[in-house]
Amino acid sequence: MAGWLSRPASETQVTHGQRLWLYILAGIIMLLLVAPTLIVIPMSFSDSTYLEFPPEQWSTRWYDNYFGSLEWRSATVTSLSAAFLTMLLATPLGVVAAYGLHTSQMRAARLTFVILITPMMVPLILVAIGAFYVYVKLKIVYTLAGVVIAHSLLALPLVLIVTSSALKSYDMNQEMAARSLGAPRWKAFLTITLPQIRFAVITSALLSFLTSFDEVVVAMFVSGGDNSTLTRNMFNALRDQIDPTIAAISTIMIAITTLLMTLAQVFGKTKEGG
Amino acid sequence: MSEAALPMAAAATHADDLRRDARREQLALFGLASPALLLVMVVLVIPVGWLFYLSFIGADGSFSLENYERMFDSKSYRRIFWTTFEISFLTTGICILIGYPLAYFLAQLPRRAANLCLITVLLPFWTSLLVRTYAWLVLLQRKGLINEWAIDLGLWDEPVKLAHNMTGTVIGMVHIMLPFLVLPLYGSMKAIDRDYLRAAANLGAGPVRNFWTVFLPLSLPGLFAGALIVFVLCLGFYVTPAVLGGGKVIMVSMKIASNIELFVNWGAASALGVVLLAATLVILFTAARFVKLDRLAGGGH
Numbered sequence: 001m002a003g004w005l006s007r008p009a010s011e012t013q014v015t016h017g018q019r020l021w022l023y024i025l026a027g028i029i030m031l032l033l034v035a036p037t038l039i040v041i042p043m044s045f046s047d048s049t050y051l052e053f054p055p056e057q058w059s060t061r062w063y064d065n066y067f068g069s070l071e072w073r074s075a076t077v078t079s080l081s082a083a084f085l086t087m088l089l090a091t092p093l094g095v096v097a098a099y100g101l102h103t104s105q106m107r108a109a110r111l112t113f114v115i116l117i118t119p120m121m122v123p124l125i126l127v128a129i130g131a132f133y134v135y136v137k138l139k140i141v142y143t144l145a146g147v148v149i150a151h152s153l154l155a156l157p158l159v160l161i162v163t164s165s166a167l168k169s170y171d172m173n174q175e176m177a178a179r180s181l182g183a184p185r186w187k188a189f190l191t192i193t194l195p196q197i198r199f200a201v202i203t204s205a206l207l208s209f210l211t212s213f214d215e216v217v218v219a220m221f222v223s224g225g226d227n228s229t230l231t232r233n234m235f236n237a238l239r240d241q242i243d244p245t246i247a248a249i250s251t252i253m254i255a256i257t258t259l260l261m262t263l264a265q266v267f268g269k270t271k272e273g274g
Numbered sequence: 275m276s277e278a279a280l281p282m283a284a285a286a287t288h289a290d291d292l293r294r295d296a297r298r299e300q301l302a303l304f305g306l307a308s309p310a311l312l313l314v315m316v317v318l319v320i321p322v323g324w325l326f327y328l329s330f331i332g333a334d335g336s337f338s339l340e341n342y343e344r345m346f347d348s349k350s351y352r353r354i355f356w357t358t359f360e361i362s363f364l365t366t367g368i369c370i371l372i373g374y375p376l377a378y379f380l381a382q383l384p385r386r387a388a389n390l391c392l393i394t395v396l397l398p399f400w401t402s403l404l405v406r407t408y409a410w411l412v413l414l415q416r417k418g419l420i421n422e423w424a425i426d427l428g429l430w431d432e433p434v435k436l437a438h439n440m441t442g443t444v445i446g447m448v449h450i451m452l453p454f455l456v457l458p459l460y461g462s463m464k465a466i467d468r469d470y471l472r473a474a475a476n477l478g479a480g481p482v483r484n485f486w487t488v489f490l491p492l493s494l495p496g497l498f499a500g501a502l503i504v505f506v507l508c509l510g511f512y513v514t515p516a517v518l519g520g521g522k523v524i525m526v527s528m529k530i531a532s533n534i535e536l537f538v539n540w541g542a543a544s545a546l547g548v549v550l551l552a553a554t555l556v557i558l559f560t561a562a563r564f565v566k567l568d569r570l571a572g573g574g575h
């Protein structure tokens with residue numbers, strides 16, 4: 001320990017001991033980043049109506065409350081369906097667009113790419129009221145289809161960016177080789193290119209799912225009635241009171257997110273390992 | 275002569291054919307982006323264009339600038355803009371103060387340890403915004419954990435009002451924005467060539483001078499880009515101020531929403547939206563000159 005403290009820590013001859021303050025500071029910041037979210041988990045298992053930490057009595061009554069409520073259950077089904085359908089819509093749209101823009105050497109491709117990632121830059125509230133406006137005209141406001149379309153718009157830039165960067169590091173000559181041997185372009189893409197960028201595609205799909213599942217602002221405007229999303233109901237509940245049922249739902253959401261991100265991480269690792 | 279010209283002419287038409295084929299193929303490939311383009315056009319570009327048009331229509335249905343004039347004349351609108359900028363500046367400033375040391379620490383760790391520590395940045399990054407806002411609401415409320423612990427430790431005697439005001443909003447927003455600053459900053463710090471630092475040390479610069487004159491300037495583009503992204507996201511923020519502000523902190527996004535939900539005043543909402551969008555695009559355009567935008571991608575919050 002003493003040896004480590006007096007060893008140089010960087011290129012500038014500072015020893016670990018001299019910058020112990022930095023390690024402590026960084027440790028505190030990292031704790032503050034993670035702890036607030038994680039503290040909700042034990043709280044959700046408390047028996048009390050007040051959110052206590054640590055809980056004096058453990059119980060699953062808030063989970064029973066959640067699973068017992070028709071409204072929460074229906075919102076969960078809506079959110080999961082919307083997220084799943086968004087994944088199914090945004091991923092192929094984005095992957096195909098990324099492939100097209102990458103292989104077409106037209107000058108307009110660069111500009112089109114920028115247009116396709118604008119949903120990421122426009123403030124969410126504008127996307128929300130814009131979509132609401134169109135949906136009222138098209139009579140698809142408060143429908144599942146409407147939520148899926150709007151969420152696909154938000155997920156598209158992520159799919160495009162992740163897939164494009166995978167295509168940049170992929171050697172297009174492999175596809176050329178397949179085509180010179182007689183494979184049509186679509187077949188060369190499906191059998192040669194797609195399997196090699198599959199990790200990017202899987203990551204894109206998971207990100208699309210999460211984008212939709214976590215989204216609040218657009219859902220506030222375009223979802224409603226029987227098709228209210230989980231986040232919309234949570235947001236409305238939060239404005240009124242602090243209901244411990246939300247802690248149970250939050251815990252479930254944290255579990256889903258962690259599961260999906262772990263999956264993404266595992267697939268990412270496989271890629272690095274070759 | 276003529277025997278040689280014939281194949282050359284044939285080759286020329288061949289080349290033309292090939293060029294035409296290549297052109298057609300380029301177009302077909304470009305066409306693969308059209309479904310995505312259609313989606314963006316119908317759900318985003320056309321509606322936002324329509325809102326732009328609506329912002330210039332007055333209450334009587336004719337062309338007017340009243341929606342914009344209201345923003346300058348009305349005291350409540352001026353206050354909303356002031357609050358929005360105040361919160362955005364405060365959040366960005368605190369994020370820089372907290373995020374810089376963290377990114378600096380992460381950038382100097384060995385790869386394996388850095389990846390492990392980065393999880394603490396990525397985990398909140400991917401956790402639902404609403405869940406994190408809720409967590410802070412629980413922690414900061416009157417009978418919340420923070421008040422309870424602070425009183426136990428003797429920091430203050432009475433429960434302090436931390437939620438449902440500006441303090442709570444800024445705390446929650448800093449927590450949510452921090453990863454957006456740390457990730458690009460970490461990337462730019464990692465890209466700094468360590469030989470510069472060694473060279474400076476070799477020429478006699480002490481650790482402090484080395485940091486201020488070599489490392490810090492080299493990390494500035496990443497810091498600048500990260501800070502601009504945080505600032506832009508703050509300008510358009512809705513969920514966290516709505517929940518943690520408890521109705522007392524009104525930002526531009528919230529005013530847009532209430533203009534639609536409560537007053538059904540599309541003109542006023544659109545004009546606010548246009549100003550918000552213009553501010554966002556100007557800042558992003560500035561940021562794009564320093565760092566490629568797609569490198570900053572990650573969360574669509």
